[in-house]
Amino acid sequence: MSGRVTTVSSNGTYSFSKPNRESVTLVAGLGVEGDVHAGGTIRHQFRMTYEPDLPNLRQVHLMHEELFDELALKGYDVAPGQLGENITTRDVDLLGLPTGALLHLGDEAVVEVTGLRNPCAKINDFRQGLLGEVFALDPVSGDFTFRSGIMAVVRHGGTVRPRDAVGIELPPGPHRPLERV
Template sequence: MTGRVAAVSSNEVYSFSKPNRDSITLLTGLGVEGDVHAGETIRHQFRMTYEPDLPNLRQVHLMHEELFDELSRKGFQVSAGQLGENITTRAVDLLGLPTGTLLHLGEQAVLEVTGLRNPCSKINDFRKGLLAEVFAMDPESGEFTFKSGVMAVVRRGGVVRPNDSIRVEPPAPPHRPLERV
């Protein structure tokens, strides 16, 4: 499966949204150069207070641009970077990938998908009612649906730009479905 990078975003300070950039540099084992969430250990503002020494499985946040299309049909105008993602993708079924999938971005960079992003309640501060559109419970099965993208770690660094290709390399079977990280 091949997709493409629709946009790249980063922010050096804690903020809900991240400004779009012409490029970002991924650093092996750390994340996006200059991004507040880069580091070997947890950088998520809330989780750092009670799990500061855990490995950072959330170095890079990826979100599928198709979600913005879906949200637009429901009356929510959202664009790349506004939900805090570093890489916005097109034509990659991020939510359907198994844990451990490698994403080859552009000429050099490789990410390993670690799990689903658990949407933050701050999303309703950004757009009232948006949380219910990206996080829902199925009343029949009782299972949660997370639509707000996936998290990854950087296995090989490199520069990533909009329109770079994304090649998906699934891990060897048996596949494990994505869980929250």
């Protein structure tokens, strides 16, 4: 199983969207070099106020580009980086990965999948009604569905660029499904 990186993005300040870059550098144990969410402990602006010492399981945000295709069919104009992700991929079933899967990005970088991104209500400020497209309650099971990407920690650093290959290494079974982090 493999896919590719289509876009990389980072932002040194807190902002909903992240500008696209020619490359990003991943730093082991920290995240995307120069990104506001890089760090060994929680960097999420809201969560830092009440859980500042917890490990940062959200060092890198990855999102599947196919989501933008689906959203466009529903009338939403959303481009890579606009939902705050660092790495946008194509042909990778990010949401179907188990916890602990390793993603090999380009020649050197490796990230470990920690869980699902819990979308922020600010997404509706960006595009009204968008939250309902990426986060919903299943009326039958009562479970929440998260479609706004996955989170990961950097296990091995390296530079990541658009068009880099994405290799997937599954952990030993039994596999644990992704939960929000």
